[in-house]
Amino acid sequence: MTTDESALLDLDGLRVELDTGRTVVPLVRDATLRVRAGEIVCLVGESGSGKSVTARTVMGLTQLDERMTVTGTASFDGVDLFSLSREERREMRGRDLSMVFQEPLSSLDPVYRVRSQLREALRRRERLSTRAEWDRMRQVLLEVGIHDTDRVLGSYPHQLSGGMCQRVMIAMALLSRPRLLLADEPTTALDVTVQAQILELLDRLRRENDMSVLLVTHDMGVAADLADRVVVMYAGRTVEDADPLSVFTAAEHPYTAGLLACIPPMTGERPPVLPAVPGTVADPSGLPSGCAFHPRCPRATEQCASADPPLEHVGASRTACWYPLSRASEFATEGTR
Incomplete structure (x- = not known):
């Protein structure tokens, strides 16, 4: 090729x-x-x-x-x-390059709050003031459809649903654009x-x-x-x-x-065995x-x-x-x- x-x-x-x-x-x-x-x-x-x-x-x-x-x-x-x-x-x-893995609950660290894990990912790419860090983390959570940002940032992974954890994982991957x-x-x-x-x-x-x-x-x-x-x-x-x-x-x-x-099949007769x-x-x-x-x-x-x-x-x-x-x-x- x-x-x-x-x-x-x-x-x-x-x-x-x-x-x-x-x-x-x-x-x-x-x-x-x-x-x-x-x-x-x-x-x-x-x-x-x-x-x-x-x-x-x-x-x-x-x-x-x-x-x-x-x-x-x-x-x-x-x-x-x-x-x-x-x-x-x-x-x-x-x-x-960023990656979102399978099984978000096993990919997120269970002993750290979401804010700590997002902050670590953010600091690998750029240094911001504390206020700018919070603003950036809130912004990326909003982008992935999480609106109660402060609650999620203060939560541990086990306190969130599987879908919410996956959104957090996507947000983490998107922090550096x-x-x-x-x-x-x-x-x-x-x-x-x-x-x-x-x-x-x-x-x-x-x-x-x-x-x-x-x-x-x-x-x-x-x-x-x-x-x-x-x-x-x-x-x-x-x-x-x-x-x-x-x-x-x-x-x-x-x-x-x-x-x-x-x-x-979505239409027609259902087969007895797939x-x-x-x-x-x-x-x-x-x-x-x-x-x-x-x-x-x-x-x-x-x-x-x-x-x-x-x-x-x-x-x-x-x-x-x-x-x-x-x-x-x-x-x-x-x-x-």
């Missing part, structure tokens, strides 16, 4: 390996994606597909573990993220009403602050509502990358089509040969079992499949040989 000069974040062939002491496990094998300025890109796939590891590697958090080895290319606004020193990566976090926000399943464990509020909030803040968002999710419905582009990962690599319309009306990779088939992608996500410590999806794929051939397909343009998508769905006639011909 050639570098896209218009991309704010550009990942090409990202690989993350874990040395367990007995073997080397590829957690991410080929994460390739782009996020342009002002764009929301949804990174989707089943649990264990490498989405969260990819996001944490962009933030420089994976590299803090000495057992991890990171290779490939990752650039942010033309800067090679992997060439930065630990101190330079720390300076970029919060200033240009980052150019790219990485949100790792930010609506996990929240009820559907609060989920909708949080996702609407992210979209509004993206537009108001001219901010890019890489949103990690397993929910294709979320991708349909929010995404400018959808990137599908399976077993640590990108298998499809397209705009939402192309993904939802003409998916090319059988895995993407399988995920879409699992969405319950469809499911057969089997389980490939174990990174024992990946099959060839395409990692081939043991679960109804279209797999001997070629799929022997060689991993490249990520290449097929129609409006980029997909990693020897027999993409738009080439059904070619597949039929191949199957008769």
